[in-house]
Amino acid sequence: MDASGIGLWGVPLAILGGAIRVSTPFIFVSLGEAITERSGRINLGLEGTLVFGAMAAYAVAVITGSPWLGLVAAAFAGLCFGLFHGWICKFARVNDIAIGIALMQFGSGLAFFFGKPFIQPSAPDLPAIPLGAWSDIPQVQAALDVNVLFLIGAALAVFLWWAFRNTRAGLIVRVVGDSSDAARAMGLNPNTVRLIATGVGGALAGIGGAYLSLYYPGSWTERISSGQGLMAVALVIFARWNPLGCFAAALLFGGAGALGPALQSVGVTQGYYLFYAAPYILTLVIMIATSSPSRSLAGAPGELSITK
Amino acid sequence: MTAKFTLNRRELLKTSAAGAALGLASASFPIGRAFAASATVGFIYVGPKDDYGYNQAHAEGAASLKGIEGLSIVEEENVPETVDVQKTMESMINLDGASLIFPTSFGYFDPHMLAMCTKFPDVQFRHCGGMWNKDKHPKNAGSYFGYIGVGQYLNGVVAGHTTKTKKLGFVAAKPIPQVLLNINSFLLGARSVDPTITCQVIFTGEWSLAVKEAEATNALVDQGVDVITCHVDSPKVVVETAAGRGAFVCGYHANQSPLAPEKYLTGAEWNWAKVYKMFVDDLVAGNPLPNFTRGGLADGFVKMSPLGPAVGEPARKQFDATLAEMMKGGFAVIKGPLNSNKGAVVATAGQAFLENAIELESMDYLVDGVVGSTA
Numbered sequence: 163m164d165a166s167g168i169g170l171w172g173v174p175l176a177i178l179g180g181a182i183r184v185s186t187p188f189i190f191v192s193l194g195e196a197i198t199e200r201s202g203r204i205n206l207g208l209e210g211t212l213v214f215g216a217m218a219a220y221a222v223a224v225i226t227g228s229p230w231l232g233l234v235a236a237a238f239a240g241l242c243f244g245l246f247h248g249w250i251c252k253f254a255r256v257n258d259i260a261i262g263i264a265l266m267q268f269g270s271g272l273a274f275f276f277g278k279p280f281i282q283p284s285a286p287d288l289p290a291i292p293l294g295a296w297s298d299i300p301q302v303q304a305a306l307d308v309n310v311l312f313l314i315g316a317a318l319a320v321f322l323w324w325a326f327r328n329t330r331a332g333l334i335v336r337v338v339g340d341s342s343d344a345a346r347a348m349g350l351n352p353n354t355v356r357l358i359a360t361g362v363g364g365a366l367a368g369i370g371g372a373y374l375s376l377y378y379p380g381s382w383t384e385r386i387s388s389g390q391g392l393m394a395v396a397l398v399i400f401a402r403w404n405p406l407g408c409f410a411a412a413l414l415f416g417g418a419g420a421l422g423p424a425l426q427s428v429g430v431t432q433g434y435y436l437f438y439a440a441p442y443i444l445t446l447v448i449m450i451a452t453s454s455p456s457r458s459l460a461g462a463p464g465e466l467s468i469t470k
Numbered sequence: 471m472t473a474k475f476t477l478n479r480r481e482l483l484k485t486s487a488a489g490a491a492l493g494l495a496s497a498s499f500p501i502g503r504a505f506a507a508s509a510t511v512g513f514i515y516v517g518p519k520d521d522y523g524y525n526q527a528h529a530e531g532a533a534s535l536k537g538i539e540g541l542s543i544v545e546e547e548n549v550p551e552t553v554d555v556q557k558t559m560e561s562m563i564n565l566d567g568a569s570l571i572f573p574t575s576f577g578y579f580d581p582h583m584l585a586m587c588t589k590f591p592d593v594q595f596r597h598c599g600g601m602w603n604k605d606k607h608p609k610n611a612g613s614y615f616g617y618i619g620v621g622q623y624l625n626g627v628v629a630g631h632t633t634k635t636k637k638l639g640f641v642a643a644k645p646i647p648q649v650l651l652n653i654n655s656f657l658l659g660a661r662s663v664d665p666t667i668t669c670q671v672i673f674t675g676e677w678s679l680a681v682k683e684a685e686a687t688n689a690l691v692d693q694g695v696d697v698i699t700c701h702v703d704s705p706k707v708v709v710e711t712a713a714g715r716g717a718f719v720c721g722y723h724a725n726q727s728p729l730a731p732e733k734y735l736t737g738a739e740w741n742w743a744k745v746y747k748m749f750v751d752d753l754v755a756g757n758p759l760p761n762f763t764r765g766g767l768a769d770g771f772v773k774m775s776p777l778g779p780a781v782g783e784p785a786r787k788q789f790d791a792t793l794a795e796m797m798k799g800g801f802a803v804i805k806g807p808l809n810s811n812k813g814a815v816v817a818t819a820g821q822a823f824l825e826n827a828i829e830l831e832s833m834d835y836l837v838d839g840v841v842g843s844t845a
Binding site: 172175176179180183184274278281282284301304305374378379380381383384385386388390419420422423424426427428429431432433434435438 | 517518520521522548670671672673674675676678679680681682683684685686688689690691692693704706707710711714715728729841842843845
């Protein structure tokens, strides 16, 4: 082995680095979806929100020169998409899953339409914190360049986990999610709570999009998301609607996604399609191992249309 | 809605699809149909036409035709390789009056383009790739392609002079013959400078996966690779990520130097403008169009990006000399003695495969010095 490469150490390092770099959009989208689903609604449109957020963030960053304004724009756009979903779904006999699919297409299409002029220009990136500065190995420094959004996402996961259990707002969301009747008996309006929960979920998904276009991979193209928003929605079920679980699952997916390229880079070149499938195989195994025919999914909100 | 004005579902779909297509075409070319054009040419892209890559290369070729008198161009981008492309072709023919169509993506050919060839025998179809076969396929179809492997060889020459670690990296989409030829050419170009150079390849498995391409680039840099090139639909992510990590990059498909002006060495680009001009000249003049069109650097089908500021004098010299030799014709990238990286002989001493050798179109090996596997 020569001095320039780090050989087999590259694999664990790439998984660590990948977990940090790739997971952030998963964290934000899945935390947003966790809030929405805890209130008893599913918003499948977050893929579209993610793509639109990526476009909006990039466009605003290009125009204003400030990635932070881009981030705000993405969150605001996501909020609008979420509120739109929440507003339509309050009408009787509206299927939230169908609306979500429609909004997924709508968000992506709108992003492509408005995003055309922004494919070519370069936008300023969101800053990273060099947590690897203690090391003199450039690979370690690169892996530990942690974006602030990752840290915010981690803090948010802990906060939501705490807030669902220990705050009045958390209790309200959970009650509405578990039983509309009980919520009405308490004097709560389930539609208002769900509207807010979907709006907040959309805003978080928009922030996830901003990370994609403004940090990693760090450019706006129409293929930027390649289904990450949908995966993140699925992660919520995988994480049993627990914010800490969402964070862990996002890290797992990020790290597992880095496994394939990293193994090839150290010369393990056979069967890379299998390595690329690793995250999905792992998901399947965990889902099968933890499911049971005799009870519904542990932690599933009672009002969720998939569990009703 | 009155009883007289009922639409059945099929009619409605047809009308709205046509309306949408018309809207799209007229939105992009508001004056295109106002002129009494003598010919209309259609271009269909699988992705966005400003992707810094494959589709942009084709769209630049199409854009170069726009000044030609009596010719109008219709384009549609982001058309999936499904029955959608048949609808696009049909609307280009029926609504825009296209008499020549270029479906530019590999997967458009079979069965979509072939179905349209049978349905519209008076319209000419030319597909980008190597699929058309004169014994099997209709005469109003055809294929055109460029030998871009020589361009990757030239990339390799510059990379070989630039690398300090003697490790090159290649982010590849899928192990198909054209991609393998590009990887092999890149390494062999570098080995013409220093035979100890190796090239690490990472396959992402898809033509366009931004995050995986970025991860692959990072993994390569982590392993000490200091010059990277790629064969994916949109090299933007690879170029930006590599340059961000301090590695040099060689481009592919189109000129990506604006993305990384300091780190961009050179790049192998398509020059479809030349190819499309040839077809259109024949069309306007009323000549029969060729069915089988191929060409390389010497024919102007392929070109190189201008050398970047980081390219040193020895690299520049060898680049110019190799390019001159290629322009003369008869330059073989794959020549013996040469083994695959599994040890099999792929060319014996004295054996040479010119760029138009049909054997190269079924390449299934990586040459000695490439670290990677085709499966």
